[in-house]
Structures are given as C-alpha cells and as structure tokens.
Amino acid sequence: MNLNVIYYIVAQPHDKGARVMADISLTVRLLMALSGLTGLTAFILANFILKKHAEMRLTTGLIQIAANSFVFSSWLGGFLQATPYTFWRYFALVGFLFPLATASVTFVRVILPAIKCRRRK
Numbered sequence: 709m710n711l712n713v714i715y716y717i718v719a720q721p722h723d724k725g726a727r728v729m730a731d732i733s734l735t736v737r738l739l740m741a742l743s744g745l746t747g748l749t750a751f752i753l754a755n756f757i758l759k760k761h762a763e764m765r766l767t768t769g770l771i772q773i774a775a776n777s778f779v780f781s782s783w784l785g786g787f788l789q790a791t792p793y794t795f796w797r798y799f800a801l802v803g804f805l806f807p808l809a810t811a812s813v814t815f816v817r818v819i820l821p822a823i824k825c826r827r828r829k
Contacts, residue, residue: 732789732796739782740803747772747779751810754818762825769818776807783807 732740750772758764783804790797 731791732786732800736782736785736789740786740800743775743779743782744803747775747807747810750775751814754814762822765818766822769814769822772814773811773819776811779807780804 750768754765754768754772758768783800783806787797787800787804790800
C-alpha cells in the first residue's frame with residue numbers, strides 16, 4: 709500500500725469516518741464522557757463496593773439513579789446529533805439505553821431491599 713493512499717484514507721476531511729464524529733459537538737462529547745464516568749462510578753459504588761454499609765447503600769443508589777438522568781440526557785444529545793446509520797449513532801444509542809438497565813439493576817438490588825428493611829423496623 710502506498711503512503712499517499714494511507715494519507716488519503718486517514719487525513720482527508722471529506723472521508724466519511726473523519727466527518728462522522730465531527731457531527732457530534734465537542735461539548736456534547738465531553739458531557740458524554742463525563743456522564744458515563746459518573747454513572748459507572750455511582751453504579752459500581754452502589755451495587756458492589758458499599759455492599760456491607762447498609763445505611764450508605766440507599767443514598768448511593770439514589771445518587772446513582774440521579775446520575776443516570778444526566779447520563780441519559782447527555783447521551784441522548786449525542787444520539788440526536790450523530791449522523792444517521794453510522795457507528796457513532798449506534799454507539800450513542802447503546803449509551804443512552806445503558807442507564808435504563810443500570811438504574812433497573814440498582815433499583816432491584818439496592819433500593820427495594822433497603823425500603824423493605826426500613827419497613828420491617
């Protein structure tokens with residue numbers, strides 16, 4: 709393969725792969741990364757790390773549900789800005805459906821047992 713061909717594939721602005729990610733603005737991409745990290749951290753804290761601390765689990769579970777609304781809205785913005793039928797559109801689709809799954813898991817594993825435990829007392 710010729711080096712000119714490689715340069716043409718990688719660096720040309722009219723290349724579809726280079727243009728697709730540019731459709732999602734930099735601000736939305738940064739919000740997507742920040743919200744994804746926040747949501748994943750809160751999910752891991754609520755479901756795995758704070759397993760033995762019952763009084764903190766309910767609080768972190770509710771914080772995780774609140775963080776998921778931030779994740780959902782920022783990834784939905786990326787999904788709406790992405791070019792249709794591209795990899796980044798499907799990537800953002802998974803990114804804004806993922807918080808629904810993690811919120812459901814947190815609700816079943818953390819919040820419902822904490823509410824049941826508090827009602828028994």
